[in-house]
Amino acid sequence: MAVNLKDPYISDLDRRVIEITGYGKPRGFGTKPALLVVDAQKKFIGIDAPILESMESYPLSIGAAAWKAVHGITRLLRKARGKSLPIFYSTSSVPKEELPFNSFAKKRIPHEKSLEIPIDSEAIPIEIGPEENDWVVHKRYASLFFGTPLMTFLNTTNCDTLIVAGFVTSGCVRAVVVDGASYNFNMVVVEDCVADRFEFAHRLSLIDMDLKYADVLPLSEVSEYIDGLE
Numbered sequence: 648m649a650v651n652l653k654d655p656y657i658s659d660l661d662r663r664v665i666e667i668t669g670y671g672k673p674r675g676f677g678t679k680p681a682l683l684v685v686d687a688q689k690k691f692i693g694i695d696a697p698i699l700e701s702m703e704s705y706p707l708s709i710g711a712a713a714w715k716a717v718h719g720i721t722r723l724l725r726k727a728r729g730k731s732l733p734i735f736y737s738t739s740s741v742p743k744e745e746l747p748f749n750s751f752a753k754k755r756i757p758h759e760k761s762l763e764i765p766i767d768s769e770a771i772p773i774e775i776g777p778e779e780n781d782w783v784v785h786k787r788y789a790s791l792f793f794g795t796p797l798m799t800f801l802n803t804t805n806c807d808t809l810i811v812a813g814f815v816t817s818g819c820v821r822a823v824v825v826d827g828a829s830y831n832f833n834m835v836v837v838e839d840c841v842a843d844r845f846e847f848a849h850r851l852s853l854i855d856m857d858l859k860y861a862d863v864l865p866l867s868e869v870s871e872y873i874d875g876l877e
Contacts, residue, residue: 670858676872677807677833681733685813685820690768712842719839719866720775720812726873733804734781737791740769789822808833812840817848824861834861837869
């Protein structure tokens with residue numbers, strides 16, 4: 648993405664601060680990448696329709712913008728599998744007995760308790776579903792690193808770069824990016840492969856991640872990097 652200082656979300660004062668601090672320089676790629684597909688579940692994706700229509704069936708879903716990202720993830724997965732990259736999926740779900748500890752639900756209507764949610768809401772769409780040699784990591788909270796064995800798995804693969812796709816940009820995607828940068832991985836967010844319920848949060852999160860924690864890049868550039876791997 649490389650932060651566009653003419654972006655309407657960036658004020659004149661912001662531009663000056665960015666120029667002085669030097670934020671936004673590329674972290675760059677490493678030589679041993681892995682792909683993280685974050686929370687690509689039907690409850691967050693929904694149906695390929697405007698968001699309000701999608702929310703009638705999947706109340707936490709994104710709708711058409713998510714399906715645009717799904718098409719990008721399909722291409723990204725094809726590239727990654729062609730080079731035998733390690734691929735990790737996350738699913739986000741709180742078991743019924745742990746619902747009293749789900750503090751995130753306090754910020755919204757507790758849809759998890761509704762009997763009207765489709766029974767397939769936790770599933771990953773078949774178009775981008777995990778295959779035999781992929782791994783699925785189950786998490787309860789925002790970051791894929793928090794309370795999971797992901798770091799152990801990544802150590803085993805000796806990877807130095809994490810390519811991130813999935814949902815939602817300002818939530819679980821951003822959380823894993825911040826934690827991954829804290830663990831000193833080269834973090835790459837594929838701009839065409841993420842989406843959010845809120846357009847302002849999507850855009851501002853991409854800008855913020857590109858300034859400080861990750862390289863936000865188009866699928867074409869990430870695909871070129873993957874193609875060049877030995």
